[in-house]
Amino acid sequence: MTQIYNFSAGPAVLPKEVLAQAAAEMLDWHGSGMSVMEMSHRGPEFMSIYKAAERDLRELLAVPDNYKILFMQGGGLSQNALIPLNLVGHKPEGATIDFIHTGSWSDKSIKEARKYANVNVAASSTTAVPAQAGWKLTPGAAYLHMCTNETIGGIEYQPDFSDPRLQDVLLVADMSSHILSREIDVAKYGVIFAGAQKNIGPAGVTIVIIRDDLLGKALPICPSAFDFKLVAENESMYNTPPTYGIYIAGLVFQWLKRQGGVAEMSRRAQAKADLLYAALDANDFYETRVAKSSRSRMNVPFYLKDESKNEAFLAGAKARGLLQLKGHKSVGGMRASIYNAMPIEGVQALVDYLNEFAAQAAK
Ligand SMILES: *Cc1c(COP(=O)(O)O)cnc(C)c1O
Numbered sequence: 001m002t003q004i005y006n007f008s009a010g011p012a013v014l015p016k017e018v019l020a021q022a023a024a025e026m027l028d029w030h031g032s033g034m035s036v037m038e039m040s041h042r043g044p045e046f047m048s049i050y051k052a053a054e055r056d057l058r059e060l061l062a063v064p065d066n067y068k069i070l071f072m073q074g075g076g077l078s079q080n081a082l083i084p085l086n087l088v089g090h091k092p093e094g095a096t097i098d099f100i101h102t103g104s105w106s107d108k109s110i111k112e113a114r115k116y117a118n119v120n121v122a123a124s125s126t127t128a129v130p131a132q133a134g135w136k137l138t139p140g141a142a143y144l145h146m147c148t149n150e151t152i153g154g155i156e157y158q159p160d161f162s163d164p165r166l167q168d169v170l171l172v173a174d175m176s177s178h179i180l181s182r183e184i185d186v187a188k189y190g191v192i193f194a195g196a197q198k199n200i201g202p203a204g205v206t207i208v209i210i211r212d213d214l215l216g217k218a219l220p221i222c223p224s225a226f227d228f229k230l231v232a233e234n235e236s237m238y239n240t241p242p243t244y245g246i247y248i249a250g251l252v253f254q255w256l257k258r259q260g261g262v263a264e265m266s267r268r269a270q271a272k273a274d275l276l277y278a279a280l281d282a283n284d285f286y287e288t289r290v291a292k293s294s295r296s297r298m299n300v301p302f303y304l305k306d307e308s309k310n311e312a313f314l315a316g317a318k319a320r321g322l323l324q325l326k327g328h329k330s331v332g333g334m335r336a337s338i339y340n341a342m343p344i345e346g347v348q349a350l351v352d353y354l355n356e357f358a359a360q361a362a363k
Contacts, residue, residue: 009152052250102147177296
């Protein structure tokens with residue numbers, strides 16, 4: 001097999017070692033005589049898998065004891081409804097949710113939240129992170145929602161917690177596409193959520209990290225299987241959790257620990273992003289549209305200035321084993337997603353191709 005590098009935005013590349021281990025354990029997990037897929041979610045074998053996954057994720061992100069980690073179903077988008085259903089109940093009638101709008105994903109979150117509460121867009125910009133000093137926060141808002149990595153637009157940020165206005169704000173962050181790629185202070189957030197299929201594992205698992213005093217406030221119409229309190233009390237087993245996805249996520253967590261944890265992932269993410277952006281900046285043939293200070297280290301959208309060469313670019317990339325570089329249909333162009341499992345060799349192969357294609361086209 002020739003070397004393939006998969007730049008998909010999600011479902012995305014997984015570590016080869018993890019896939020190989022899952023393959024080796026497919027028919028008989030640790031002498032149990034069963035595949036993980038066939039196990040009772042309440043049996044001792046799966047419970048040990050679940051507990052290890054929870055413990056490892058807690059260790060990797062240094063999640064404080066007063067936070068619960070939930071392994072849910074429904075994907076990142078369902079959280080756009082489940083979070084209001086679980087959180088607006090702690091504020092009286094007529095609650096307002098503040099949003100920082102930075103692109104497609106925060107846009108979707110805003111539209112969904114309007115079904116459950118008043119919405120205030122506190123700031124909006126899709127090519128650079130809106131300056132925090134200008135955020136128009138609502139006093140007494142139920143919470144402030146932000147998407148800290150916009151997977152389509154390629155904008156990434158962390159709020160500035162030295163801002164005193166954030167002290168009393170309940171912060172909700174969609175970290176679907178950059179969780180585990182940088183160190184975060186979980187205690188600064190009320191809720192962090194992430195679909196697994198970008199930086200964690202297969203589609204079908206959604207991670208929710210929630211401060212425990214926020215449990216038990218769900219609106220009466222919230223479906224029981226999605227009431228964070230019930231999910232937490234039952235260790236994510238109020239109903240059958242996505243067992244195989246949790247198992248793979250657990251293998252990814254073990255892999256991350258062997259690599260040196262989140263600090264090492266952050267160092268690699270910086271090195272990979274620097275390499276790729278430097279090549280794009282150095283070459284007039286390509287264009288990026290996000291302010292340098294707001295560039296995502298995970299999702300790198302770029303454009304060929306001569307868009308008539310797009311198809312040739314993608315065909316040439318594919319012939320070299322550089323896969324899934326086509327940009328999202330809403331914005332066109334190209335996008336290279338360089339998640340934790342993308343080795344720097346893959347980014348170097350892409351950079352070599354970027355340079356050669358541009359040189360070829362200039363002839
Ligand atoms: C992919 C993604 C989602 C949506 O996840 P689904 O699992 O498809 O619902 C939400 N937010 C962000 C930032 C994403 O990248």
